[in-house]
Amino acid sequence: MDTEHDKTTAVGRPRSQKAYEAVMKAALDLLKSGGYPSLTMEKIAKEAGVGKPTLYRWWPGVPFIVMEALKLHVNTEIGLPDSGHLKSDVREYLSRTFRSLLEGMDEIVCSLMAEAQFNPEFAAAFRDNFIFSRRAALIRLLERGQQRGELPEDADLELIADLCYGSMWYRLLNRHSTLEDPFVDNLVSYLFDSPRPKN
Amino acid sequence: MDTEHDKTTAVGRPRSQKAYEAVMKAALDLLKSGGYPSLTMEKIAKEAGVGKPTLYRWWPGVPFIVMEALKLHVNTEIGLPDSGHLKSDVREYLSRTFRSLLEGMDEIVCSLMAEAQFNPEFAAAFRDNFIFSRRAALIRLLERGQQRGELPEDADLELIADLCYGSMWYRLLNRHSTLEDPFVDNLVSYLFDSPRPKN
Amino acid sequence: MDTEHDKTTAVGRPRSQKAYEAVMKAALDLLKSGGYPSLTMEKIAKEAGVGKPTLYRWWPGVPFIVMEALKLHVNTEIGLPDSGHLKSDVREYLSRTFRSLLEGMDEIVCSLMAEAQFNPEFAAAFRDNFIFSRRAALIRLLERGQQRGELPEDADLELIADLCYGSMWYRLLNRHSTLEDPFVDNLVSYLFDSPRPKN
Amino acid sequence: MDTEHDKTTAVGRPRSQKAYEAVMKAALDLLKSGGYPSLTMEKIAKEAGVGKPTLYRWWPGVPFIVMEALKLHVNTEIGLPDSGHLKSDVREYLSRTFRSLLEGMDEIVCSLMAEAQFNPEFAAAFRDNFIFSRRAALIRLLERGQQRGELPEDADLELIADLCYGSMWYRLLNRHSTLEDPFVDNLVSYLFDSPRPKN
DNA sequence: TATTAAGCGAGACGGTACGTCTTGTCTTGGA
DNA sequence: TCCAAGACAAGACGTACCGTCTCGCTTAATA
Numbered sequence: 001m002d003t004e005h006d007k008t009t010a011v012g013r014p015r016s017q018k019a020y021e022a023v024m025k026a027a028l029d030l031l032k033s034g035g036y037p038s039l040t041m042e043k044i045a046k047e048a049g050v051g052k053p054t055l056y057r058w059w060p061g062v063p064f065i066v067m068e069a070l071k072l073h074v075n076t077e078i079g080l081p082d083s084g085h086l087k088s089d090v091r092e093y094l095s096r097t098f099r100s101l102l103e104g105m106d107e108i109v110c111s112l113m114a115e116a117q118f119n120p121e122f123a124a125a126f127r128d129n130f131i132f133s134r135r136a137a138l139i140r141l142l143e144r145g146q147q148r149g150e151l152p153e154d155a156d157l158e159l160i161a162d163l164c165y166g167s168m169w170y171r172l173l174n175r176h177s178t179l180e181d182p183f184v185d186n187l188v189s190y191l192f193d194s195p196r197p198k199n
Numbered sequence: 200m201d202t203e204h205d206k207t208t209a210v211g212r213p214r215s216q217k218a219y220e221a222v223m224k225a226a227l228d229l230l231k232s233g234g235y236p237s238l239t240m241e242k243i244a245k246e247a248g249v250g251k252p253t254l255y256r257w258w259p260g261v262p263f264i265v266m267e268a269l270k271l272h273v274n275t276e277i278g279l280p281d282s283g284h285l286k287s288d289v290r291e292y293l294s295r296t297f298r299s300l301l302e303g304m305d306e307i308v309c310s311l312m313a314e315a316q317f318n319p320e321f322a323a324a325f326r327d328n329f330i331f332s333r334r335a336a337l338i339r340l341l342e343r344g345q346q347r348g349e350l351p352e353d354a355d356l357e358l359i360a361d362l363c364y365g366s367m368w369y370r371l372l373n374r375h376s377t378l379e380d381p382f383v384d385n386l387v388s389y390l391f392d393s394p395r396p397k398n
Numbered sequence: 399m400d401t402e403h404d405k406t407t408a409v410g411r412p413r414s415q416k417a418y419e420a421v422m423k424a425a426l427d428l429l430k431s432g433g434y435p436s437l438t439m440e441k442i443a444k445e446a447g448v449g450k451p452t453l454y455r456w457w458p459g460v461p462f463i464v465m466e467a468l469k470l471h472v473n474t475e476i477g478l479p480d481s482g483h484l485k486s487d488v489r490e491y492l493s494r495t496f497r498s499l500l501e502g503m504d505e506i507v508c509s510l511m512a513e514a515q516f517n518p519e520f521a522a523a524f525r526d527n528f529i530f531s532r533r534a535a536l537i538r539l540l541e542r543g544q545q546r547g548e549l550p551e552d553a554d555l556e557l558i559a560d561l562c563y564g565s566m567w568y569r570l571l572n573r574h575s576t577l578e579d580p581f582v583d584n585l586v587s588y589l590f591d592s593p594r595p596k597n
Numbered sequence: 598m599d600t601e602h603d604k605t606t607a608v609g610r611p612r613s614q615k616a617y618e619a620v621m622k623a624a625l626d627l628l629k630s631g632g633y634p635s636l637t638m639e640k641i642a643k644e645a646g647v648g649k650p651t652l653y654r655w656w657p658g659v660p661f662i663v664m665e666a667l668k669l670h671v672n673t674e675i676g677l678p679d680s681g682h683l684k685s686d687v688r689e690y691l692s693r694t695f696r697s698l699l700e701g702m703d704e705i706v707c708s709l710m711a712e713a714q715f716n717p718e719f720a721a722a723f724r725d726n727f728i729f730s731r732r733a734a735l736i737r738l739l740e741r742g743q744q745r746g747e748l749p750e751d752a753d754l755e756l757i758a759d760l761c762y763g764s765m766w767y768r769l770l771n772r773h774s775t776l777e778d779p780f781v782d783n784l785v786s787y788l789f790d791s792p793r794p795k796n
Numbered sequence: 797t798a799t800t801a802a803g804c805g806a807g808a809c810g811g812t813a814c815g816t817c818t819t820g821t822c823t824t825g826g827a
Numbered sequence: 828t829c830c831a832a833g834a835c836a837a838g839a840c841g842t843a844c845c846g847t848c849t850c851g852c853t854t855a856a857t858a
Contacts, residue, residue, distance in 0.1 A: 012802030013854045019804075037317045040844060051805045056846065113372060114313035118236045123374075131373050156385050158376070162366040163389070167358070169372070170365030173312060174330050175322075177357070186355050190362070211833030212823045218835075239813055250836045255815065414830070435715045438818060449831045454820065511770060512711035516634045521772075529771050554783050556774075560764040561787070565756070567770070568763030571710060572728050573720075575755070584753050588760070609807030610849045616809070637839055648810040653841065 015058075022048040023055065027069040036066065036111035063115040063122045067129060070108060074100045080137060086145030091188045093141055094164060097134060098179045101172075110173055135161050150192075163191060214257075221247040222254065226268040235265065235310035262314040262321045266328060269307060273299045279336060285344030290387045292340055293363060296333060297378045300371075309372055334360050349391075362390060420446040421453065425467040434464065434509035461513040461520045465527060468506060472498045478535060484543030489586045491539055492562055495532060496577045499570075508571055533559050548590075561589060612655075619645040620652065624666040633663065633708035660712040660719045664726060667705055671697045677734055683742030688785045690738055691761055694731060695776045698769075707770055732758050747789075760788060 026048035030039050039062050045052045059065045078100065081092040101109050112130070116123035142157045151157075167187060171177050225247035229238050238261050244251045258264045277299065280291040300308050311329070315322035341356040350356070366386060370376050424446035428437050437460050443450045457463045476498065479490040499507050510528070514521035540555040549555070565585060569575050623645035627636050636659050642649045656662045675697065678689040698706050709727070713720035739754040748754070764784060768774050 011856065012800080013804075014802085014856090016803070016854095041846080042844060045805095049805080051803095051807085052845095053806095053847080053849095054804065057803080061846095110316045114316035117309045117313035117372065127373055127375075132375070156389065159366070159382075159385050159389060162369050163362050163386075166365035166367070166369030167361040168365070170361050170368050173316065173368070174326055176326075176331070183358075186358050187362075190355065190358060210825075210831075212835075213833095215823095215835065240815080241813060244836095248836080250838085251814095252816080252818095252837095253835060256834075260815095417830075439820080440818065443831090447831080449833080450819095451821080451832095452830065455829090459819095508714045512714035515707045515711035515770065525771055525773075530773070554787065557764070557780075557783050557787060560767050561760050561784075564763035564765070564767030565759040566763070567767050568759050571714065571766070572724055574724075574729070581756075584756050585760075588753065588756060608805075608851075610809075611807095613809065613849095638841080639839060642810090646810080648812090649840095650811090650842080650844095651809060654808075658841095 019048070019050050019054055020058075023050055023058075023065065024069045024072060026050075027065050028073065031066065031069075031108055036108055039066065060121065061119070063112055063119065064125065066108060067112055067122075067126060070105065070112070071129065074103075074105060078134075078137070080141060082144070084148075086142070086148065086150040087188055087192045089141050089145070090138070090164070090192070091184055093138060094168075094188070095181060095184045098168060098184065102179055106172055113169070113173065131165075135165060138164060160191060218247070218249050218253055219257075221249055222257075222264060223268045223271055225249075226264050227272065230265065230268075230307055235307060238265065259320065260318070262311055262318060263324065265307060266311055266321075266325060269304065269311070270328065273302075273304060277333075277336070279340060281343070283347075285341070285347065285349040286387055286391045288340050288344070289337070289363070289391070290383055292337060293367075293387070294380060294383045297367060297383065301378055305371055312368070312372065330364075334364060337363060359390060417446070417448050417452060418456075421448055421456075421463065422467045422470055424448075425463050426471065429464065429467075429506055434506055437464065458519065459517070461510055461517065462523065464506060465510055465520075465524060468503065468510070469527065472501075472503060476532075476535070478539060480542070482546075484540070484546065484548040485586055485590045487539050487543070488536070488562070488590070489582055491536060492566075492586070493579060493582045496566060496582065500577055504570055511567070511571065529563075533563060536562060558589060616645070616647050616651055617655075620647055620655075620662060621666045621669055623647075624662050625670065628663065628666075628705055633705060636663065657718065658716070660709055660716060661722065663705060664709055664719075664723060667702065667709070668726065671700075671702060675731075675734070677738060679741070681745075683739070683745070683747040684785055684789045686738050686742070687735070687761070687789070688781055690735060691765075691785070692778055692781045695765060695781065699776055703769055710766070710770065728762075732762060735761060757788060760784075 023044060026044050027039070030043055030047055041052060041055055041062060044050075044062070044065060045055050055065070059068070078093070078096050081089045081096075083089055083092070109130075112126055116126045138161045139157050142151060142155075142160055145151050146153065146155060146157065151160075164187065168179055171179060171183075177183070222243060225243050226238070229242055229246055240251060240254050240261060243249075243261070243264065244254050254264070258267070277292070277295050280288045280295075282288050282291070308329075311325055315325045337360045338356050341350065341354075341359055344350050345352065345354060345356065350359075363386065367378055370378060370382075376382070421442060424442050425437070428441055428445055439450060439453055439460060442448075442460070442463060443453055453463070457466070476491070476494050479487045479494075481487050481490070507528070510524055514524045536559045537555050540549065540553075540558055543549050544551065544553060544555065549558075562585065566577055569577060569581075575581070620641060623641050624636070627640055627644055638649060638652050638659060641647075641659070641662060642652055652662070656665070675690070675693050678686045678693075680686050680689070706727075709723055713723045735758045736754050739748060739752075739757055742748050743750065743752060743754065748757075761784065765776055768776060768780075774780070
């Protein structure tokens with residue numbers, strides 16, 4: 001798979017692969033050393049040995065660069081498990097998703113979610129890339145279970161998906177506990193196991 | 200109990216109530232007209248007719264002012280319902296909580312959550328005031344239900360609370376649906392009603 | 399000699415002598431430790447343990463306080479020598495004047511001269527106290543010598559006085575040499591001794 | 598020889614001549630309308646339609662800008678007269694120097710001298726540009742006269758130069774008389790003509 | 797092979813907000 | 828009535844980034 005950052009127009013000097021890689025590396029290095037809020041276009045340009053106009057030619061701002069660097073870093077292809085059992089599929093899928101975000105990337109991911117609150121243009125890109133795609137995949141998983149009869153026909157799948165990802169983000173954003181496997185187990189158990197309280 | 204912004208030291212000129220109110224009003228006005236990202240200390244000072252040092256004397260930065268203005272605006276005392284039934288108590292409590300945030304305040308609330316990702320000093324204050332206090336109240340409600348036998352003795356109350364607030368925040372932050380009463384009803388139903396899927 | 403800073407109106411609480419002395423001491427201490435440019439009303443007030451309004455009640459600003467402190471510090475009464483000889487009187491008078499300014503006070507004196515360029519209100523006070531009074535005394539000395547026949551009847555005494563003080567200030571302000579006694583000797587010799595160059 | 602404000606590094610965007618000229622013009626305009634003490638970096642930036650960082654990129658502060666504007670305004674090249682006669686050369690040179698400063702520029706010049714008392718960094722630049730260069734030129738004139746025998750071999754030329762410029766600055770700074778030609782005539786006469794008082 | 801259009805680095809530009817500092821005025825309660 | 832303490836409105840300070848611009852230099856496909 002080639003990195004598809006091209007917009008080349010076939011004539012004139014082609015985009016510099018070296019500059020692209022330097023920018024990605026600089027972004028990750030600076031993120032590690034100073035955290036997202038200290039990241040600026042100016043610092044990235046200097047660290048990468050790249051001119052500011054080059055940055056602005058290819059990215060509209062800091063969060064777009066960070067998102068791209070993050071996508072390179074986390075192997076973005078998760079794949080839908082298909083064991084034939086809803087609960088274990090969901091457990092597997094969530095476990096993979098959470099892990100992919102938590103190899104030291106959690107602060108960065110939170111920063112991008114935060115940035116999305118301030119920057120509508122970025123919000124659209126971020127949600128497409130990181131939020132809605134994963135949510136849609138989870139819903140597809142749930143649909144498969146529903147078709148197998150593992151969920152009632154009138155189950156609100158969107159709600160279930162929001163419960164999964166919502167609790168994850170809530171814990172991430174407020175830092176009040178971790179997202180290790182026991183959390184996933186408890187979550188899946190609570191959402192899919194009987195018995196429920198009888199009211 | 201009235202919100203006491205004092206810290207006054209009894210000696211010297213007392214804090215100006217007029218300036219305080221002008222700042223709160225200016226913050227809300229500017230939020231309405233331009234949104235959180237356009238809010239700056241400088242604009243607040245100018246709009247309120249107040250010197251910048253006065254702002255910095257009482258607040259460390261923009262988000263602290265916004266949080267205080269928000270607390271004045273949303274009547275922060277929600278009170279724990281106590282009908283004797285877990286499900287209706289939770290429904291009532293969540294419904295009130297969500298409503299208090301959604302009278303046009305949702306963007307501001309999201310902005311504060313975002314700000315908390317960048318600003319650790321503010322994060323502590325914000326979580327104490329807006330996140331953990333509500334979460335703790337909900338857990339108290341769940342404990343009452345648990346003592347009544349409406350939840351299993353080994354139920355993970357923290358998980359349940361995170362499911363409630365997590366799904367709310369997830370929808371808020373990603374803007375993909377509303378938090379009206381039907382959502383609360385579905386949420387409470389799913390979390391507390393049988394039947395569950397049999398695995 | 400009493401310090402004549404009074405404006406007491408006989409009724410109400412009298413001016414605090416303690417506060418006055420604390421202000422003078424604080425001004426001199428701060429001058430020694432940080433130099434004139436670092437002096438502010440605020441620091442003087444804090445150092446003296448005095449309220450800012452008290453300062454403003456008695457002095458219009460920093461340079462007035464410094465000038466008053468300086469007058470306390472340099473014994474301002476120089477007295478006109480009267481040996482019967484113009485040259486030695488002038489030498490004696492200039493030597494005393496210069497010495498009184500140069501016991502570590504030269505930077506402060508230059509600062510006041512500088513301040514007078516920016517602050518017309520202070521300029522008037524400063525010139526009356528430090529410039530014109532000394533210049534007038536020197537001219538009186540020259541007049542005595544003129545009456546004794548030691549200077550031509552048409553000599554421009556103002557010019558001679560300006561040559562004396564001017565060269566002093568020029569050296570002070572530009573720091574390019576000192577004002578020790580050899581300078582006074584050379585100055586007086588050049589101004590009052592034959593032979594002159596014949597043109 | 599044109600005044601070269603460049604320091605340009607040949608790489609990157611070259612310095613904007615337009616901005617430079619706008620700053621010089623703004624500084625002079627503001628000096629005329631409000632005087633030196635009211636001049637601030639902020640006002641110059643606004644008046645010139647220039648960003649503050651541009652100002653700080655090229656000048657360390659207000660007095661440096663003023664000095665540069667002043668140099669543009671007074672044709673700084675005076676040239677050493679050489680009539681073969683010390684007295685008339687000195688008279689000519691002083692007369693030109695004084696006139697160049699006094700076409701409405703005297704307040705500004707005094708302000709710079711004052712500023713030099715507070716700001717050591719500026720003091721060095723100011724003295725190099727305005728004080729010591731002129732003083733050195735005058736001393737060169739005196740040396741020529743001395744070589745011609747118009748001054749004694751042991752004459753203190755530095756003292757004579759300080760008498761000339763000192764009396765000028767003393768009158769300028771204290772505003773007690775003008776520097777018109779009669780002053781120059783009297784000064785030169787007194788310094789270089791016999792008869793002297795016999796002591 | 798020569799042309800040429802686009803990408804590149806460097807860095808200056810006009811702006812805006814930052815958080816601090818000082819000014820001179822005011823408003824308290826205590827002496 | 829004066830004092831200390833200190834809050835207040837005003838506004839300049841010097842810095843950091845923003846996103847745009849103007850340079851002169853590659854670079855590689857095209858003519």
